[in-house]
Amino acid sequence: MKSSILFVFVIIFAFAIQAQDSKINIVVIGAHPDDADVDVGGTAYQFAQMGHNVLFVSLTNGDAGHYSKGGGALAKIRMAEAQEAGKRIGVTYKVLDHHDAELMPTLELRHQIIRIIRNWNADVVITHRPYDYHPDHRNTAIAVQDAAFLVTVPNVAPDVPALRINPVFLYSHDNFQKPNPFQPDIAVDITAVYDKKVYGMAAHESQFFEWLPWLNGKLDQVPDSEKERLEWLGEVRSQKISPEAYAALVKWYGKEKAEQVRMAETFEICEFGKHPSDEEIRQLFPMLEK
Numbered sequence: 001m002k003s004s005i006l007f008v009f010v011i012i013f014a015f016a017i018q019a020q021d022s023k024i025n026i027v028v029i030g031a032h033p034d035d036a037d038v039d040v041g042g043t044a045y046q047f048a049q050m051g052h053n054v055l056f057v058s059l060t061n062g063d064a065g066h067y068s069k070g071g072g073a074l075a076k077i078r079m080a081e082a083q084e085a086g087k088r089i090g091v092t093y094k095v096l097d098h099h100d101a102e103l104m105p106t107l108e109l110r111h112q113i114i115r116i117i118r119n120w121n122a123d124v125v126i127t128h129r130p131y132d133y134h135p136d137h138r139n140t141a142i143a144v145q146d147a148a149f150l151v152t153v154p155n156v157a158p159d160v161p162a163l164r165i166n167p168v169f170l171y172s173h174d175n176f177q178k179p180n181p182f183q184p185d186i187a188v189d190i191t192a193v194y195d196k197k198v199y200g201m202a203a204h205e206s207q208f209f210e211w212l213p214w215l216n217g218k219l220d221q222v223p224d225s226e227k228e229r230l231e232w233l234g235e236v237r238s239q240k241i242s243p244e245a246y247a248a249l250v251k252w253y254g255k256e257k258a259e260q261v262r263m264a265e266t267f268e269i270c271e272f273g274k275h276p277s278d279e280e281i282r283q284l285f286p287m288l289e290k
């Protein structure tokens with residue numbers, strides 16, 4: 001009898017270990033506390049709902065992004081907003097204490113990124129492309145690219161064990177054309193969860209309802225009520241499906257489903273990380289079902 005009970009416990013333990021190992025670990029690294037939400041919010045929400053582990057990282061504390069607030073007071077606001085956003089979509093949010101608009105791809109920053117990726121045991125890392133209007137975005141991309149191979153090198157940042165397998169590194173979407181336009185290698189349908197993404201973004205109140213509308217001369221258009229603000233933000237941040245994104249959706253979902261997609265997030269494979277096959281991409285993005 002005791003041997004039978006022991007056998008059952010061994011089987012249960014084995015299944016638990018297998019289930020734990022099957023979790024996908026995703027790190028999204030942005031320059032500012034709202035960047036990850038904008039670029040990956042819908043995909044991240046789906047990962048989280050499936051039980052996978054998502055970490056949003058902001059390399060700066062966002063202490064310059066406002067027209068009337070700034071410094072430590074603004075950094076505290078943006079930290080609180082990031083934590084609330086993480087709760088809303090089910091991800092962990094980490095904000096580093098580098099000054100907004102002053103980020104540089106230093107050796108110190110590279111090692112910070114390496115440690116973050118290793119500690120999360122990342123399977124997928126998503127960041128900006130190095131072609132962007134904002135120097136913080138460009139320098140984030142450079143720093144992550146510089147870390148891409150080195151996360152597997154034991155003698156670099158040796159206080160944290162190196163990864164045995166290099167993660168898949170991905171770029172998030174942008175519209176910049178020179179020197180190279182964005183290439184959507186992966187497209188994720190977020191139509192059904194777009195409202196969840198918008199709700200997560202709305203936690204960054206100082207950005208989406210103050211700073212960015214002020215920059216665009218639309219501060220007077222921001223509604224007062226939460227319901228109207230969510231509707232307004234969802235409309236303002238919506239983007240049409242480009243022909244290139246549609247082609248990627250057809251590849252991953254099939255033509256019939258692709259025609260029904262109204263909102264999508266797209267990603268380009270960075271050559272500096274693991275070069276995944278289509279089968280590996282489907283394993284890493286289990287929401288890609290035809």
